[in-house]
Amino acid sequence: MNKEIVIGERMISENAPVFVIAEMSANHLMDFDRAVKIMKAAKDAGADAVKIQTYTPDTITLDSDDPCFQITQGTIWDGTTLHKLYETAYTPWEWQPKLMKIAQDMGLIFFSSPFDLSSIDFLEEMNVPAYKVASFEITDIPFIRKIARLGKPILMSTGIAYLADIELALKTCREAGNENVILLKCTSAYPAPYEEINLKTIPSMGEVFGCLTGLSDHTMGSAVAGAGVALGAKVVEKHLTLRRADGGADAAFSMEPEEFKEMVEHIRQIEKAVGKVTYELTEKQKKSREHSRSLFVAQDMKAGDVFTPENLRSVRPSCGLHTMYYEELLGKKISRDARLGTPMSWDLVDFS
CATH class of the missing domain: 3.90.1210.10 (Antifreeze-like/N-acetylneuraminic acid synthase C-terminal domain)
Structure with a gap:
């Protein structure tokens, strides 16, 4: 895999500054003006990029109340169905070209996580500079193949992935001629407990797969993000909201602007962190895997x-x-x- 990857005008490499991404996700609360305010907060806090998610309830799952579509994995979203959750969390597609233009005017790189083939087509029409593959989509091989064939940089989270899943996803990218992949260590629990992060996996992934690595972090606070950087993460992604008290599907594990700004400052300083190298999934992650x-x-x-x-x-x-x-x-x-x-x-x- 390539060790020098350009997203927008930003170089990501072993020697470049860490690429910091503010994930908006559902924190816009279906309010366009709030979405713009979150992007402004991201810029003021020192983020390099803002990322959104591109799906509708019908492109990410099926409208079914059957047991396997119920959320019962011990998450903050238990008690509803996948379709009903995503009805409250998706970002309207008609907003997205407008948000991209506003972000670019602010000096932010703007890209998205698609969640099906049609959302890839939509984002290509917008000419996004990169793609994020979310943890739960790492097992969707036709989806990854379509993204890889576009030739653009891919950031890929590994939250519910076994070692074999990562290998297959990267093999798919290579076969499609795309060597511009960055793996993000992720723990798919919301918020994620510190003892399940295992930051030592970050340098291991870089060695095993010969790629740049980063961290998609769902813990509270900035300590883990900074420690991940000390262990070799060249990308850090954290959720950003204006106020957790405002609520929303992702508010409980999102940073507020001052916290995000403090994290960016810490990222440039922290050198050490603890953890062990592991590719095993915790019991919570195994339950979360049911939604891949x-x-x-x-x-x-x-x-x-x-x-x-x-x-x-x-x-x-x-x-x-x-x-x-x-x-x-x-x-x-x-x-x-x-x-x-x-x-x-x-x-x-x-x-x-």
Whole structure:
């Protein structure tokens, strides 16, 4: 993997200053003016870039109340469904070109995390300078392949990834001709407990995969971010809101502007941190992994119907077959009737 990667006009390398990203996520609370204020706060706090998320509830999951779509993993969002959560958290697509222009006028780099193939197309029309692959999408191989083929830098979080998942994702990028990948150590718990961060994994990832590394941090405070930098992180991503008390899906683990500014200052100073090297998942992360991508029946189907991109989709959660089988299944027939939201399994495939 390349060790010198340019995003916008900013060089990211072993010798360059740490690239600091303010993640807005759902903290705009569906208020465009608030979104602009968050970007201004990011700029004032010393961030290099602001990142948003590009999805709608229907592009990231299915509108189903079935048990596998319920959030029951011991998170701050338990008690609702994936679709209902994302109805409150997504960033309206019509805002995004406007936000990009405003961010650029502020001197901020602006990019996004897409969450399906259509959102990649949308962001390409905006000509974003880079792409972020969220932790839960690292198992979506066709999705990663499409991003990689664009040739732009990719930041990839590893929060619910086993070692084999990281290897497969990077192999997919290389096969697509994209060597501009930065791996971000991430713990997919919200907020993340300090004892589950294992910052020593950051230099290990750099050695094992031969790439630049960084940290997508969901802990409270700035200590972990600074320590991650001391261990070799060249990118730090933290959620930013105006006030946690304002609420929202991500407020509980987001920084306020003064805290973010303090973190940026600490990033330039802190040298040491503790932790162990591990690629194991904690029990919470294993539960979180249930919301990674897999294949689902996306329309009501009758026995004998042919699988198409319309009725077979890669969505959250992970109850169905791995996304690596997507192309293999297209064109085959379904063996029996199945309704929307049915996890894909081999016994649904007619091999006769």
